[in-house]
Amino acid sequence: MSYLIVRNIHKTWETVTVDFSLECEKGTMTCLLGPSGCGKSTVLNIISGLEKNDPDYEAQLEITLDGQRIEKLAPRLRGVGMVFQSGALFNHMNIVNNVAYGLISQGMKKKEALKKASDFLPEFGLSGFERRMPQTLSGGERQRVALARTLITQPKLVLLDEPLSALDADLRKRLAAQIRDWQKKMGFTAIMVTHDVSEAEAVADNIVRFSK
Incomplete structure (x- = not known):
């Protein structure tokens, strides 16, 4: 049995219809590749619970992660972490508090979470960034913080929604x-969403192509 099984995602808006199913093995990176507006991000949002299937198809949706059906669970209970294009950092928190936030939300004591977050930052080239504020970071640094904040909680599935699209080509x-x-x-x-073919080929074990 595949680690992730997604069946019968169906979403329609304007002239776009997304009809999507997918299976992924544990420890793999799958890229959803296609132009803007074709439904790639919608797929991630439905898997994470941030969006719903079309009403007529809601009962047909199946999402199984690590042997557990999750489509009816609240987003925070699904074991899914998400990284957005903007990074979505908390601008009123310094970097170590941003990274520790998910651990504290899961019930870890703040002191322990801050220590773990501080120890985790060097993995992402962020040594010495603990007291920096998000507004002082470059785009690449912000995305590394966003990745650290998601990965420190050890989600069963990581969803990356165009995490690099706001950066220049070399970065x-x-x-x-x-x-x-x-x-x-x-x-x-x-699962990572991108419109960049070379980016998909650089990171993915499997590529699923979308078209309008």
Whole structure:
């Protein structure tokens, strides 16, 4: 049985219809590749619970992760972590508090979470960034913080929604290679959305192509 099984995602808006199913093995990186507006991000949002299937198809949706059906669970209970294009950092928190946030939300004591977050930052080239504020970081640094914040909680599935699209071409290439290295080292299972063919080829074990 595959580690992730997604069946019968169905979403329609304007002239776009997404009809999607997928299976992924544990420890693999799958890329959803296609132009903007074709439904790639919608797939991630439905898997994570941030969006619902079309009403007529809601009962047909099946999402199984590590042997557990999760489509009816609240987003925070699904074991899914998400990294957004913007990074979505908390601007009122310094970097170590941003990274520790998910651990504290899971019930870890703040002191322990902050220590773990501080120890985790060097993995992402962020040594000495503990007291920095998000507004002082470059785009690439912000995305590394966002990745650290997600991965420190050890989600069963990581969803990456165009995490590199706001960066320049050279930085995208370098960070894509780093994401692949982290994925191999940590062994997490991930789905990444991108419109960039070379980016998909650099990070993915499997590529699913979307079209409008």
